[in-house]
Amino acid sequence: MDRICLGVGVWTLAIFISLVCPLHGSTIDVSESVGRLIEADWIRADFEFVSGGTNESQAAEVDTDGQFSLERTNQLIIRGYKLAERLRGLSASESRLEPLVTELRRLEARLADTPSTADDRRDIYLDVRRAVREIAFCNPLLDFDKILFVKRHDSVGVFHMCDQYYGCNARPGGGLFVLSDPFGENPRLTNVLENSVVERGRLKGDNLTTGAFLSPELSYDGKTILFAYTQARAYEKYRGKEAYE
Numbered sequence: 001m002d003r004i005c006l007g008v009g010v011w012t013l014a015i016f017i018s019l020v021c022p023l024h025g026s027t028i029d030v031s032e033s034v035g036r037l038i039e040a041d042w043i044r045a046d047f048e049f050v051s052g053g054t055n056e057s058q059a060a061e062v063d064t065d066g067q068f069s070l071e072r073t074n075q076l077i078i079r080g081y082k083l084a085e086r087l088r089g090l091s092a093s094e095s096r097l098e099p100l101v102t103e104l105r106r107l108e109a110r111l112a113d114t115p116s117t118a119d120d121r122r123d124i125y126l127d128v129r130r131a132v133r134e135i136a137f138c139n140p141l142l143d144f145d146k147i148l149f150v151k152r153h154d155s156v157g158v159f160h161m162c163d164q165y166y167g168c169n170a171r172p173g174g175g176l177f178v179l180s181d182p183f184g185e186n187p188r189l190t191n192v193l194e195n196s197v198v199e200r201g202r203l204k205g206d207n208l209t210t211g212a213f214l215s216p217e218l219s220y221d222g223k224t225i226l227f228a229y230t231q232a233r234a235y236e237k238y239r240g241k242e243a244y245e
Contacts, residue, residue, distance in 0.1 A: 027180070027190045034187055042129045043122075046072060068121035073111055073128055080104050080132040092138045100138070103131045137183040147179045148192075150213040150227065156235065156242075167230030169242070170212035176227055192225070203231075 050067050084101050088094070107128050115121050151174035155164035163169060176192040198206045214228040 026194055027188050029186055030179075030189045031186045038133075039126060042126060046125060067118055068125040070111060070114065070121065073121070073125045074108075076125075076128045076132055077104055077108050077111070080128070080135055083132065084135050084138075087135065087138050087140075090140055092140050096138045097135065100131050100135045104128070104135075107131065142183055145181055147182050148216050148218055148225065149177055149179065150216050151175050151177060152213055156238075165214060167212070167232065168234040170214075170230050170232040171235055172210055172212055172232040174213050175209075176213055176216060176225070 046068055049072050050069065081101065081104065084097050084104075087097060107124055110124055115124060153171040153173050155166075155169045156171055178190045178192055180188045180190065193208055196207065198204050198208065208229055211229055211231045214230075216225060216227040218225055
């Protein structure tokens with residue numbers, strides 16, 4: 001079991017996790033779900049390009065025949081070529097870059113055939129997006145294989161310079177997670193706090209499943225995680241209304 005020690009915070013509790021042994025939280029393959037989210041984001045970006053920023057409530061008024069335009073896809077191909085050249089200047093691996101640039105050339109040739117249907121244009125558009133994404137991952141500065149992050153819901157109450165970060169405005173839910181192999185084909189998600197409980201302090205014995213999380217920090221030696229946690233009790237009383245208690 002991972003050690004969770006309790007410290008004192010200003011508006012939340014400052015929690016320290018000492019990673020004295022491997023994490024015991026469950027790990028799941030999220031490649032399929034991440035892939036769907038990324039593809040949905042690309043499609044949304046294309047919609048905004050075609051509609052000129054039209055919001056979703058006006059989507060029915062947009063001509064779908066204009067989606068995944070050849071102009072837009074060609075812009076992305078050019079962007080991919082430029083990105084590859086820039087990464088070569090950073091000494092990126094040529095063995096990784098060259099096959100991806102070759103794939104862009106192949107897609108550019110398909111684009112030159114002027115695909116007639118929206119489905120054809122969509123397929124090429126998404127393939128170009130995938131190739132450019134892989135080119136971006138060739139950046140030699142991405143020399144790490146794990147990302148630490150928190151999941152949290154949108155805050156309730158006032159959104160201002162800092163109000164949304166107050167514990168009294170937090171919405172319960174979320175957690176502390178590590179994404180392994182984030183730039184590979186099979187990213188894996190680990191729930192860091194699963195099967196862990198607070199060892200001492202006011203929340204001794206609590207598994208931290210009913211509050212909210214913020215601002216994770218990792219020690220320089222990678223052995224300790226510091227993060228903010230609130231029990232978010234104000235939400236039960238005010239249900240999303242502004243509260244400062």
